[in-house]
Amino acid sequence: MKISHRAVALIMIMAFVVLLIPVTADAAALGQGSTGEKVKTLQSKLKKWDYYDGPIDGVFGNSTRRAVEKFQRKNGLAVDGVVGSATAKALGMSLGGSSGSSGSSGGSSGSSSNKNLYLLAQLVHGEARGEPYKGMVAVAAVVLNRVESSSFPNSISGVIYQKGAFSVVDDGQINLAPNEQSIKAARDAMNGWDPTGGCLYYYAPSKTTNKWMLSHKVKVKIGDHAFF
Amino acid sequence: MSEKAKSILEKYLIPALLAIALVAVSLWATKQRAQAQSYRTTVEAVYAQAYGELTDDLYELENTLSKLLAVSSPSQYVLLLDEVWRLSGSAVSNMSHLPVSHVDTAELNQFIVRLGDYAHALTKKAVNGGVITDEDSANIAKLRDSCASLAAEHEQKLSAGEIPTIGEDTYFVQAEESQYKDSEDIAKFPTLIYDGPFSESSEKLQPMGVSGAEVDQGTAEQTAERITGIDMTFAGENQGQIPAYDFSFSDESGNWAEASITKQGGMLLYYMSSAMGNAEGRPDDETGRKYRDIALAKLTELGYGNMQSTYAQYYGGVAVINFAATQDGVILYSDLVKVWVDRESSRVCGIDARNYLFSHRQRELPQPDVSREDAQSMLSSNLTVQSHAMALIPITPETEVLCHEFKCTLGKDSYILYINANNGREEQIFKIIDSEDGQLVI
Numbered sequence: 253m254k255i256s257h258r259a260v261a262l263i264m265i266m267a268f269v270v271l272l273i274p275v276t277a278d279a280a281a282l283g284q285g286s287t288g289e290k291v292k293t294l295q296s297k298l299k300k301w302d303y304y305d306g307p308i309d310g311v312f313g314n315s316t317r318r319a320v321e322k323f324q325r326k327n328g329l330a331v332d333g334v335v336g337s338a339t340a341k342a343l344g345m346s347l348g349g350s351s352g353s354s355g356s357s358g359g360s361s362g363s364s365s366n367k368n369l370y371l372l373a374q375l376v377h378g379e380a381r382g383e384p385y386k387g388m389v390a391v392a393a394v395v396l397n398r399v400e401s402s403s404f405p406n407s408i409s410g411v412i413y414q415k416g417a418f419s420v421v422d423d424g425q426i427n428l429a430p431n432e433q434s435i436k437a438a439r440d441a442m443n444g445w446d447p448t449g450g451c452l453y454y455y456a457p458s459k460t461t462n463k464w465m466l467s468h469k470v471k472v473k474i475g476d477h478a479f480f
Numbered sequence: 481m482s483e484k485a486k487s488i489l490e491k492y493l494i495p496a497l498l499a500i501a502l503v504a505v506s507l508w509a510t511k512q513r514a515q516a517q518s519y520r521t522t523v524e525a526v527y528a529q530a531y532g533e534l535t536d537d538l539y540e541l542e543n544t545l546s547k548l549l550a551v552s553s554p555s556q557y558v559l560l561l562d563e564v565w566r567l568s569g570s571a572v573s574n575m576s577h578l579p580v581s582h583v584d585t586a587e588l589n590q591f592i593v594r595l596g597d598y599a600h601a602l603t604k605k606a607v608n609g610g611v612i613t614d615e616d617s618a619n620i621a622k623l624r625d626s627c628a629s630l631a632a633e634h635e636q637k638l639s640a641g642e643i644p645t646i647g648e649d650t651y652f653v654q655a656e657e658s659q660y661k662d663s664e665d666i667a668k669f670p671t672l673i674y675d676g677p678f679s680e681s682s683e684k685l686q687p688m689g690v691s692g693a694e695v696d697q698g699t700a701e702q703t704a705e706r707i708t709g710i711d712m713t714f715a716g717e718n719q720g721q722i723p724a725y726d727f728s729f730s731d732e733s734g735n736w737a738e739a740s741i742t743k744q745g746g747m748l749l750y751y752m753s754s755a756m757g758n759a760e761g762r763p764d765d766e767t768g769r770k771y772r773d774i775a776l777a778k779l780t781e782l783g784y785g786n787m788q789s790t791y792a793q794y795y796g797g798v799a800v801i802n803f804a805a806t807q808d809g810v811i812l813y814s815d816l817v818k819v820w821v822d823r824e825s826s827r828v829c830g831i832d833a834r835n836y837l838f839s840h841r842q843r844e845l846p847q848p849d850v851s852r853e854d855a856q857s858m859l860s861s862n863l864t865v866q867s868h869a870m871a872l873i874p875i876t877p878e879t880e881v882l883c884h885e886f887k888c889t890l891g892k893d894s895y896i897l898y899i900n901a902n903n904g905r906e907e908q909i910f911k912i913i914d915s916e917d918g919q920l921v922i
Contacts, residue, residue, distance in 0.1 A: 307761040309917070315760075386728075386738045386752075402593040402678035403586035405576040406569075416581040436796045443793070443800055444818055444832050445752055447738065449720015464583060471719040472726070 282335040285429035286312040287370045290345075294335060297343055298323060310366060313432065368408045370430070372396075372438040375412050377430035378420030380437075380477070387475035388434060390448045392441035394479065397452055404452075448472055451479035530577035535638055537571035538631035541595070545624035549617060554606055561603040568596025588630070590678075591669040595623055597676040601876070608905070622670040675876045682877035687722050689815070689840030692745030700725040700741035707782060707831075708751055710737050717743075722837060724749050747837060748782065752820070752830040755798045759823035762794055762917070770826070771799040775819035778828040779803060784817060784836075791919045797823055798830070805836065807843055811871040814839040814880065843872060846882055848901035855884035855899040858906070863888040863895070873898055873908060883907055896921070 282290055291310045298304035303326075304319035317333040324331045327342050335343070372392050380391040398404035398411045405411050413421055420426045430438075448454075454477045455465045470478040544563045551557055571592045575585055602616060672679065695703075697714060704712050704727045712727035715738075723743045730736040737753035763771070772789050779787050787803040788811055794800075798820045805815035820830030852868055859865065863886075871885040883898035894912040899905070910921045 309760070384730075385736060385754075389752075400677075402590040402597070402683065404582065404589060405572060406593070410573070410576045414576055414582045415579045416583075432796075439795055440752065440830075444816075444834065445750060445830070446720075446834065447718075447726075447740070447750075449718050449722060449724065449749075451720060469719075473716055 281337075282312055282340075283429060284312055284314070284317050284333065285373075285431060285435070287366055287435075291316070293345055294320075294343065297345060311435070369435070369438055369442060371412060372408055372442070373430035373435040374426050374428065375418060375420065376437050377428055377434035378425035379418060380475075381431070381434065383475040383477065385433065385437060386447050387477055388437035389441050389445055390451075390474050390477065390479060391454065392438045393446040393448050394451055394454055396441055397446070397448070397450055401452055447474060448479045454479040526577065527579055530574045531634070531638065534571055534574040534578070535631060535634040537567050537574065538627050538634060541567050541571070542624055542627040542631055545620050545627060548620050549624070557612065558603055558606050561599045561606065564599035565596045565603070568592050568599065572596075587669075591626065593678050594672055594676075594680075595627075597678040598623075598672045598674050601674045601676040601679075619670060619672060626669055675878045677877055679877075685838065685877060687838045689837040690722060690742055690744050690747060692747070694744055695741075695746035697725050700743070700746050701727060703741050703746050703748070704739040704751075707748055708737055708739055708753070710753070712737065712739060722749060722834070729753075742837065748831060748833055749837065750830070750832045750834065752832075755796065755820070755822040755829050756824050759794075759797050763799070763823070768792060768799070771821045771823070772801055774826055775799075775801045775803070775821055775828060778819065778831070779817060782831075787817065790816075791921060793917050793919070794823075795917055799823055800830075805840060807872075808845060809870060810843075810845055810882065811869055811885070812840075812843065813871055814874045839874075843880075845872065846902060848882060848884070850884070850899065850901050850904045852884055855901065855904060856886065858899055858904055859886060859888065859897060860890075863890050863897070866894075870901070871898065875907060881907060 282294060287310050289310065291312045292308050294312075295304060295306070295308045295310070295316060298316070298319045299308065301323075303323045304316065306313075306315040306319075320335055320339065321331050321333045323329075323343070324333075324339060329339055329342060372395060375395060376388050376392050380388045383391075395408060395411050399406060399408055405414060412418060412426070416422075418426070449471060451471055453465065453468070455462065456476050457478050458476065460466065468480045471480050473479070541564060544560055544567065548557065548560045548564075551560065572589060575589055575592070578585070598619070602612070606612070673681070676682065701712065701714060704725075708729075710729045712729045715726040715728040718724045718726050718740060724740045725743065727739045727741070728737070735754050737751070739751040740749040741747065742749055762768075772792070776787065776789065784803075784805070786806045788806050790802045790804050790811075790813075792799055792801045801819050801821065803817045803819065805812045805817075814835065816835040818830075818832040819828060821827070822829040848870070856865060856868070865886050865888050867887045869885045871883050872880050873883055873885075874880050882901045884901055886897045886899070888895050888897060894914075896910040896912065897906065898908040900907045912919055912921055
């Protein structure tokens, strides 16, 4: 009896403590896969101080990460290759707003196409990582085919955030930073590669029970996905 | 610890701690609940707003379409058509915010998009001096009636309090029910025959550049291997817009290749493979020319005659060069082939001929009625002309016009302008944006 009392108390208190731990996530940090104006600012600062010799292209890739690590080592910061608040402060830049992908306010169409590319890459990363490369491009192509279709919203974000359209939007995986493969797949699709031949839908035959999906004739199968 | 202390601990302290913990957890849960409720209210308010605005848009569409039937002056006509276009865009945007399945809204979405697209096509016709026919008026009347009944239906739901809520997906007709009554539903909205990007006819365009006899899988495989120089295996058939055989290759070190050969004619639809290059940034002009020559040599080898490079992009270690077909010195901008060149190995690592297969054919090119000099005199005097070419450009998915193409500069900015070679109208303008990735034409 004694033990169980104590055990219960302990469990309750621990549960209580766990529940109260605030969930901290540095949403605004820049890391590999980030894109946009903030990354450009970061790259030009690193370049000015000779940590970085790549292009100022607004894409946080391997070389940018290495430069950030170098900067962190030199300045006695935790070396993780991610620009969080401490590193940003040392660099003299503000991270404000959401991650670099949002670009500058009212930006030119150049930065808006960057933003669309990043969002499309996030979708590909969430929906099709682990698929063959062609299958990743195919998922991006379906989004672009929907943008062109009269039956769907006429923008990339409209199509991606449409209710029920993609499960990764519902479970939050859409917010993961895409890897380089996903960014390249999104780019190849935007450049016109469509392995699906104009398909507007896809599903995983091993997982779906949706009658509507299953009632359609499959046009092509790529990896684990069936497209129509 | 003494017996007494132990007993105090057990009798009072632990129950007290438990009670405190319980109260704290309850308070916390209440707060969480209140917060969740507040989020829910906020989100549902957004839904209600989108729904309310959608209903307003439908009513406004009905009114504007009615007015269109009543006006007689071309300027009023164009202003009202413009309003229809704006309202259609607004309605589609509001629809995309509703918490309903894309499958259920597809049909209504299509109706509203085509309505706007149709209005836009009529605007173009009107500003170019076209007259409004009885058929156009009959269409507008039918569209007005559809909008009226839609608006009334939505208003009714709204006043019955059927505002969409989180987790409720039954707002529009459920997909399972609607899928079998397709045939009746098509008649629900009037069919529009016009030439615009979202029209039924342009969404069902057939490939015009695919010709020849049907080939079997074995022949297609040989074609794929001849073009790619790689031993490939069959990866399935593709029943998409252009039926094709797909072939794949991959090895342990992560190299891969994909190719697709059309069933009819055994033509290359696309070839894509892994690039090894890590080259970044934009190459100098001479290197850029070298990539272009490599790409062009490959196209010539594959039998594409008279291709002219238009612009290039650089990313992920590759150069992507766009080529357009030419006929009698006229650039056919619809007949595009894109070629990917791996910058490190200077090897062609990708070709996309889908656009070319969709549109390539022998064109009947008209004689230009407007001379180059006359066309140039119609350009804004602020522009400095850098070069001139003749080009056939797509104005809508189904209409191409012969134009004088002028590449011009204005201050630091570059533009491409197209003057209709038949009537001297300014048909199209592009702005060229120079970036690290190459040139972007928008």
